[in-house]
Amino acid sequence: xxxxxxxxxxxxxxxxxxxxxxxxxxxxxxxxxxxxxxxxxxxxxxxxxxxxxxxxxxxxxxxxxxxxxxxxxxxxxxxxxxxxxxxxxxxxxxxxxxxxxxxxxxxxxxxxxxxxxxxxxxxxxxxxxxxxxxxxxxxxxxxxxxxxxxxxxxxxxxxxxxxxxxxxxxxxxxxxxxxxxxxxxxxxxxxxxxxxxxxxxxxxxxxxxxxxxxxxxxxxxxxxxxxxxxxxxxxxxxxxxxxxxxxxxxxxxxxxxxxxxxxxxxxxxxxxxxxxxx
Amino acid sequence: xxxxxxxxxxxxxxxxxxxxxxxxxxxxxxxxxxxxxxxxxxxxxxxxxxxxxxxxxxxxxxxxxxxxxxxxxxxxxxxxxxxxxxxxxxxxxxxxxxxxxxxxxxxxxxxxxxxxxxxxxxxxxxxxxxxxxxxxxxxxxxxxxxxxxxxxxxxxxxxxxxxxxxxxxxxxxxxxxxxxxxxxxxxxxxxxxxxxxxxxxxxxxxxxxxxxxxx
Numbered sequence: 001x002x003x004x005x006x007x008x009x010x011x012x013x014x015x016x017x018x019x020x021x022x023x024x025x026x027x028x029x030x031x032x033x034x035x036x037x038x039x040x041x042x043x044x045x046x047x048x049x050x051x052x053x054x055x056x057x058x059x060x061x062x063x064x065x066x067x068x069x070x071x072x073x074x075x076x077x078x079x080x081x082x083x084x085x086x087x088x089x090x091x092x093x094x095x096x097x098x099x100x101x102x103x104x105x106x107x108x109x110x111x112x113x114x115x116x117x118x119x120x121x122x123x124x125x126x127x128x129x130x131x132x133x134x135x136x137x138x139x140x141x142x143x144x145x146x147x148x149x150x151x152x153x154x155x156x157x158x159x160x161x162x163x164x165x166x167x168x169x170x171x172x173x174x175x176x177x178x179x180x181x182x183x184x185x186x187x188x189x190x191x192x193x194x195x196x197x198x199x200x201x202x203x204x205x206x207x208x209x210x211x212x213x214x215x216x217x218x219x220x221x222x223x224x225x226x227x228x229x230x231x232x233x234x235x236x237x238x239x240x241x242x243x244x245x246x247x248x249x250x251x252x253x254x255x256x257x258x259x260x261x262x263x264x265x266x267x268x269x270x271x272x273x274x275x276x277x278x
Numbered sequence: 279x280x281x282x283x284x285x286x287x288x289x290x291x292x293x294x295x296x297x298x299x300x301x302x303x304x305x306x307x308x309x310x311x312x313x314x315x316x317x318x319x320x321x322x323x324x325x326x327x328x329x330x331x332x333x334x335x336x337x338x339x340x341x342x343x344x345x346x347x348x349x350x351x352x353x354x355x356x357x358x359x360x361x362x363x364x365x366x367x368x369x370x371x372x373x374x375x376x377x378x379x380x381x382x383x384x385x386x387x388x389x390x391x392x393x394x395x396x397x398x399x400x401x402x403x404x405x406x407x408x409x410x411x412x413x414x415x416x417x418x419x420x421x422x423x424x425x426x427x428x429x430x431x432x433x434x435x436x437x438x439x440x441x442x443x444x445x446x447x448x449x450x451x452x453x454x455x456x457x458x459x460x461x462x463x464x465x466x467x468x469x470x471x472x473x474x475x476x477x478x479x480x481x482x483x484x485x486x487x488x489x490x491x492x493x
Contacts, residue, residue, distance in 0.1 A: 023478050096326055240479055255467060
């Protein structure tokens with residue numbers, strides 16, 4: 001049995017091990033590969049940058065805990081960017097598992113860096129089932145959909161919510177998502193209520209989002225960990241996405257190598273079989 | 279880094295155990311993997327039921343009725359209750375009333391949303407100018423969009439046999455679809471690798487720090 005035949009029958013667990021090691025080493029020994037900015041990430045950054053200081057914006061945490069590696073760095077970088085401009089942030093989640101608690105943990109953690117006060121500078125509305133109804137309902141009255149915030153405090157007792165009653169009082173919606181809710185922010189809130197929507201999504205969703213970007217329905221896009229790393233770079237606060245991009249690059253190099261080796265092996269074996277037949 | 283409390287250590291070790299148990303499936307199926315999988319399924323279901331009960335039934339139905347006197351909410355509440363009739367075969371037909379209401383309202387909402395939010399803006403964005411005075415790059419990109427949209431649509435047009443001009447155009451459409459699949463696949467690989475990176479970062483940084491602090 002030659003090397004190509006051996007490769008053809010290799011136990012896939014060796015590939016899992018190689019993949020794990022290709023991620024483990026750059027995680028331990030950070031190399032800081034350069035990160036190039038894409039126009040769509042810059043567009044999102046500029047859209048937030050151009051908003052007047054102290055604007056009210058909505059930041060959504062529409063993602064499950066499973067997508068944390070890609071989406072959480074986006075939310076953290078967005079919070080830092082917005083609070084640098086002293087913006088008032090309303091967070092909510094259309095995802096029951098993960099989103100509301102992640103929003104609570106992340107916003108309170110970053111709020112400490114900027115001395116922001118809950119109820120005055122930010123409010124977490126939490127989760128409500130049926131996001132289509134929620135998105136339509138927020139256009140007429142936030143309080144009718146969310147009588148209380150995530151912790152059960154009535155909205156009437158939160159100073160920020162005295163001035164924010166519906167989408168009309170918001171300048172921008174920054175949607176971080178790992179699922180189809182972003183389609184609805186675009187097709188309902190942007191299309192019907194004319195609020196600009198920018199988005200950070202998982203890599204799996206990113207290709208689909210480009211059609212919305214091209215059509216001008218989306219104001220900027222972050223795609224996966226790469227998008228998160230770009231935003232971290234623009235905000236100037238490097239985080240887990242930037243560190244993760246080293247491992248990402250190494251894993252991609254390994255995949256490219258394996259694809260080439262796999263294909264060469266396939267053709268070599270095929271030629272060998274053909275020669276044996278002749 | 280701040281030193282972890284006992285509870286934080288416990289949480290980190292529990293997370294690390296669950297992650298490693300789930301990863302162990304890559305070697306082969308085992309009891310650790312099964313236990314972690316069942317814990318996840320059970321916790322998710324329990325959490326979801328509790329969340330819906332609190333945020334929908336209590337906040338949107340019970341509280342407005344009893345605190346604000348919005349007694350008309352009894353009608354949507356009853357419609358929701360009727361859905362449970364599906365569990366009794368003899369009375370399952372009753373649930374169709376709720377389903378009919380739900381389907382009717384959903385169809386109305388989605389019709390407007392799909393037209394306004396998807397079809398019209400997307401069609402509009404493919405109606406691009408091919409005027410060469412816009413510059414070579416802009417014209418080329420516009421041309422690619424026009425050819426891509428028309429050829430892909432023709433590929434999905436099944437009322438005429440794909441021969442001759444239709445066949446050639448459909449084959450061009452396949453190329454555009456394949457390139458799109460390639461982009462999706464590439465991004466999907468990147469996404470899945472990112473998830474693994476997230477867990478490895480947790481094991482190296484958080485669990486590693488916890489181990490360092492304990493030992």
